[in-house]
Amino acid sequence: MLVMRTLADILRGVERGLFPAPDLGISVVPAPSEREAAVVAFTGHIVIAADVSPEWVAERVPAGDLAAPTNPPFLTALAELTGRRVSSIDAMMLGPSITDPAKRAAAIKGLTVLSDHEHPRVERALEYRTDVRVYGDIHGSLVITGHGLANRLECAIELPDDIRGQGHGRRLARAARALIPPDASIWAQITPGNAASLRAFLAAGYHPVGSEALLVK
Structure with a gap:
């Protein structure tokens, strides 16, 4: 599981046409602010921007399963751990x-x-x-x-x-x-x-x- 720098880095890269590699992987990066956390899905790659460890994520997401991090069981667990609620799931x-x-x-x-x-x-x-x-x-x-x-x-x-x-x-x-x-x-x-x-x-x-x-x- 690759740990990248920040969600801001990733999004600025996307603005320039540079996407995370479609390697069926999951990147865990810090929550971008006290205000929010996010699970962001790209083609063949998921970014979890929250104050959790890669080990915590790996225990709940089967290897190569890119659907699990955006489904209710994982999002509910993430919300409970971080003291947040899921506000929206959007394109x-x-x-x-x-x-x-x-x-x-x-x-x-x-x-x-x-x-x-x-x-x-x-x-x-x-x-x-x-x-x-x-x-x-x-x-x-x-x-x-x-x-x-x-x-x-x-x-x-x-x-x-x-x-x-x-x-x-x-x-x-x-x-x-x-x-x-x-x-x-x-x-x-x-x-x-x-x-x-x-x-x-x-x-x-x-x-x-x-x-x-x-x-x-």
Whole structure:
């Protein structure tokens, strides 16, 4: 069982197109912060970012079984050991920044910075992210960015029910790519069952890179 450096190292590598080797292995690294721990699954490799030993993991995961660490028995044991709860199990999507100035301007047209952070989606973002920024449009839609797991840049979008199915989700997801520095990438975490959101982010230029189970206090 390979012990790698930190989850931040791994995620920054993924942003550059460098993934853990698909060796059917499990890497155990420290929890990225007091706020969270995670089990992150890539093709052929699992990363357990929690304050546990590789021996503890090996006792509960059969060799070569990459399904076990993301299944309820293991996640329940990990949550109990670390004093956390499983917040979500999501697909991870990654989108590169839009670098062309004209395209950046077009992507964020109609969005304004909002100082009202009382929307439930914004309140949730404030629980799990730092440096949260909120943008809205005339429809009441939201784009939220901030630093989340292992300090990566993350985004979320929210649409009113009456404008769903009209391409606005794709527009907002693309806007998030223009709201970050030109040399950055932005992550989105999406519940796999939310097919409409998955389609919107795929159409907006994001690509799937793995899945994650987030554990929080």
